[in-house]
Amino acid sequence: MRIKQLLIGMTASVIAVSSYVEMAIADLKFPMLVYRTGAYAPNGIPNADGFVDYYKMINARDGGIGGEKILHPECETGYKTQVGVECYEKNKKDAMVFQPMSTGITYQLIPKATADGVTVYSTGYGRTSAANGKVFKWIFNAPVTYWDGASIAVRHILKNNFGNIKGKKIALVYHNSAYGKEPIRTLETLSKKHGFKLMLLPVDHPGQEQKATWLKIRKARPDNVLMWGWGVMNQVAIKSAASIKFPMDKFIGIWWSGSENDVLPAGKGADGYKSLTFNAPGTNYQVHADIKKYVHDKGQASGDGSHFGTVLYNRGLFQAMVQVEAATVAQKIHGTSKITPAMYRDGMENVNLSAKRLEELGFKDFAPPFKNSCENHGGSGLAAVQQWDAKAKKWNMITEYMYGDSDVVQKLIAEDSAKYAAEQKIAERCN
Amino acid sequence: MIYKETGQYKSSYKSDHAIFPLLQDKIAFSTLMFIAFLIIPFVINSYWEKAILVPFLIFSLAAIGLNILTGYCGQVSLGTGGFMAVGAFSTYKIMTYFPDMNIMIIILISGLITAAVGIIFGLPSLRIKGFYLAVATLASQFFLVWLFNKVPWFYNYSDTGQITVSERTMFGIPVTGAEAPSYATYLFCLVLVVTLSFAAKNLIRSKMGRSWMAIRDMDIAAEIIGVPPLKTKLSAFAISSFYIGVAGALYFAVFLGAIEVTESFDIMTISFPVLFMIIIGGLGSMLGSFLGAAFVVTLPIGLKFLMVDMVGLSAVTAKHFEITIWGLLMIVFLIVEPHGLARLWSIAKEKLRRWPFPY
Known part of the structure; x- marks a missing residue:
């Protein structure tokens, strides 16, 4: 009897795993390293909620990015570096971008992601000298260091x-x-x-x-x-x-x-x-109205929905918006909606969030405009x-x-990135 | 009947003293080594490498180190994180001073440096025992971590206190740095772990190992029969620290590649987990060190896989369950089998010996 139950259980789980794997193929994957537990959870939760709500809103309102749905699997790191590495290795296949939300994990991922060809976007944190795109090809830390x-x-x-x-x-x-x-x-x-x-x-x-x-x-x-x-x-x-x-x-x-x-x-x-x-x-922006309409009013808010409009929630929206915008730009550059991680990087490098574009995205006066380039991965600095x-x-x-x-x-950025380039034997790009 | 010993006669001292006296054990061990050396390197991917196998090997080494000290010599230590940090920072400093030195040699030298540090911090063990010694080693944990964070010389005056490994090769294949292929880092760790485990196993069966156990079982009696406490305790500290230092060096150079001392060698990330490994695995057992390391490294990943990928729970709910299950398992383990997984294995062997005729 027991063996029979065991066999049924095992078959069921095998089916579950294979269906999970199939599901993950077609869409654009934005893996999330979050920490909703541990000493940093009070800050980690609102930020993660902002991300998830924005992704859900884009999926519901626009049917994804250029018709491709966003997948956003969460991996709980507890702000621990070792767990962050595990989460990265687990999700790196076909991943568009990683947002580690921890300086320690960012430092960990800089060499790994560069070797694997995965974009890392550390919004206003991480290694400051990564603003120098000449040395750090895959790492972005716009809009400010x-x-x-x-x-x-x-x-x-x-x-x-x-x-x-x-x-x-x-x-x-x-x-x-x-x-x-x-x-x-x-x-x-x-x-x-x-x-x-x-x-x-x-x-x-x-x-x-x-x-x-x-x-x-x-x-x-x-x-x-x-x-x-x-x-x-x-x-x-x-x-x-x-x-x-x-x-x-x-x-x-x-x-x-x-x-x-x-x-x-x-x-x-x-x-x-x-x-x-x-x-x-605050909540007086078009994006908040859209999230309310497409996500919260349908009872699909991430977490308990209580962080709506708080500083870190709004920052999560901003970070997610830049990541989604990079995918849109990449789709435009390469003329296909099915972008690869390498194409995504090109998109991130050519992100140009002017005041007009921010307004179109529902972020009017929400943040200062900024723009990435081959040399500058650090944004406006405002x-x-x-x-x-x-x-x-x-x-x-x-x-x-x-x-x-x-x-x-x-001057400090130039010094520090030159030191890194010498240590890792990286040749400067963009010349 | 599976573990049938009858008919296996030992006709020489050599065969009687073998590490694996039973034919079945020999076969099982050779199969394991065959799989580990000749099959896994061909099928390994970076997830298995970075999330499971390499951390398992490194923590096995650390667990062997702590087991020598705590399990065999009876000296409780909470300083594992600090000693691993010594190994990591020695590797970093030697690497930057001697860019052409072979990485294997660097790692072994780092182990020796850690052994020297271990002897210094082992000195109080001559006067204090038990809980008091645990507190003294706890002090070494905090002191060493503080030292590596406070003195900029250790991290070459980098702005952030982070140390980063640069690429090193063995036979032309990189084993450290981001470009190192999965099989290379795995094999590098495996070779070190297998060699050092054999060394440890033989040390334990030697005079030195027996004097450690004599001190553990009753130090006064041991002293009376002629086991010198000074030499014995300090040798246990030195050898244990050597293993932990090598583990720390691998943890930094091969596994993580970039390390920040306060986070990576924290008491909660290293010292306690390694202590749990030897308690769960079995104090005073080589097999226990491996089983404990495997248990502690794979349990969270296994639970996460089960709950998030199979059942479909959200990542955070799964984490809360994981923390609860982890705590419960610890308590259940200590009640049901205080001698650890190694003891469970020997009970299983006993049962297999009699199967199918239990009495």
């Missing part, structure tokens, strides 16, 4: 101090990992240029323990604090800053440290906290500052989109 981010934050501080920050003290509270260390060199260069003192305060993974960090800040009284945090680290830092009564408008986070999840736990104390951003919050209003529970944009210190940043 961490080094732009660091110099935009310094520019904002400069503006608030009437252009003079000589002798001022700026502290950097950072996630003690490749991600958090990214801006250090830029900030060091800028500190020499503008004459401010830089104070480095690492916070170890996962970031719940920050007592010592904020005690130091209370003692040293820096004029400004910058933060490169992610996951629970953001919440704890903002709460700690509020509890030592650090002036919140002097506290600026990177774009990954400025979502609702980060400020809400600190309650009123978080009022006035600033962060950089490269996309607008970001703005937003500020949290704790009473209205809402982020407000307080500046225009601005450029970073491109003299400093471009």
Whole structure:
């Protein structure tokens, strides 16, 4: 009896597997590496929901990209590098693009994806020097890099101090990992240029323990604090800053440290906290209306649908939009709807999101226009500052989109990518 | 009847001392080696390589290392992640200083460096035991990881603290870096693991291994009968660290290729899982090290395959189930078979010996 049941079970599972394999052939595959569990889940969930809702909306509204349905298998990484590798190997066949959503996994995938011929799109994170398309053929990090981010934050501080920050003290509270260390060199260069003192305060993974960090800040009284945090680290830092009564408008986070999840736990104390951003919050855009109509109203929202319109959800929409747009461009260039991963890369390299194109896509005034090219995989380099209003529970944009210190940043990018090219023996393209 | 020993006479000391005294075991082992060396390299793809086989081999090596220390010599250690980091960073530094050195030699030297570090951190074991020693080794874990993150010399002053492997070849075929073919990395790890496992097995059967076990079973009695605790404990630390160091070197150079110390050698990603491997596999058993590593490496992947690809659960639900099932299995294991998978195998052998006439 038992053996019979076992046999039936096995046959059923074999059928299930073979049908799964067949299903995956015809469409465009956009594998997703997500983390809805672990210490980084509070940020990982809204972002992943944004992606899924956008893909579902495109499938429902336009019947896919140029008639090809989007497949978006999820693979849960828990923000762990080793699991990320497993997920990549599992999904890389015929995959258009990977969005690792983790600096560690991005560093892992850069050589692997380059060897396999798969596009990696790390939207505003990952390895900053990947902006140099001459060296990093398969890697894109548009629209803005961490080094732009660091110099935009310094520019904002400069503006608030009437252009003079000589002798001022700026502290950097950072996630003690490749991600958090990214801006250090830029900030060091800028500190020499503008004459401010830089104070480095690492916070170890996962970031719940920050007592010592904020005690130091209370003692040293820096004029400004910058933060490169992610996951629970953001919440704890903002709460700690509020509890030592650090002036919140002097506290600026990177774009990954400025979502609702980060400020809400600190309650009123978080009022006035600033962060950089490269996309607008809110739900007043055509794309949100479409998602509401085609996805949410049909009860197909990803997750519980509660993150609709939050900062990271909207960023997920933006990231997914760029990935879909790259496929559209690739289809146009190669004159076929059935694009290969190599054709997709050409599409990503020729993405041109002008203000007009953004409006057509339902993203009018949602993000600054940007454009990729053979040399430049880093986009426009534009970001703005937003500020949290704790009473209205809402982020407000307080500046225009601005450029970073491109003299400093471009020089550092050229240096770092040249180093990588020499190590890996890569010849420059686009010449 | 399957495991029939009758009729297998040992007529020399040599045959009596063989690692596999039974004919059946010999056949099974040779078949396994035949498959591992001559069949798998031809059918391996990059998923099997990167997700299952290479991590399995590397973690088997780490588990053997920890088993020597904890299973055979009775010294509990939570410093595995730190020691693996020593192996990885030694490999990285040697690779950058001597670009022409053969990768196999680099990895073995990294093992020796780790052994030296292991001796230093093993010194407290002469005074403290049990839980107290576990805490002392835990300190080594945190110290080593902190050191490799804090001192920029270890990561060649790179901006992000990441270390990246460059391409190295064996017989003209790349075994490290992104271009390395799947069969090459697999065979490279396999050769190291098989050779070092035989070495470990023989060490355990030698005088040194027996003195480790004497210390484990009762250190005072061992000392009285003439087993020197200093030499014995430190040799266990050194050899265990050598294995763990080689595993760390492979983990960095062959498996991941780019590593960040705080994430890749975290206590939760290395030290505890390797300890679980030897507990689940079987303390003081070579076979147990392999079974435990196989169990810990393949269980999450197997569960994911079953739940996501077969049943069609969403990735996140499957992950929640996976975490729960993992915890439950640990508890069930410790209650039902505290001696691990290796003990289950020996019970199975016993049953097979009597089959079909159980009494």
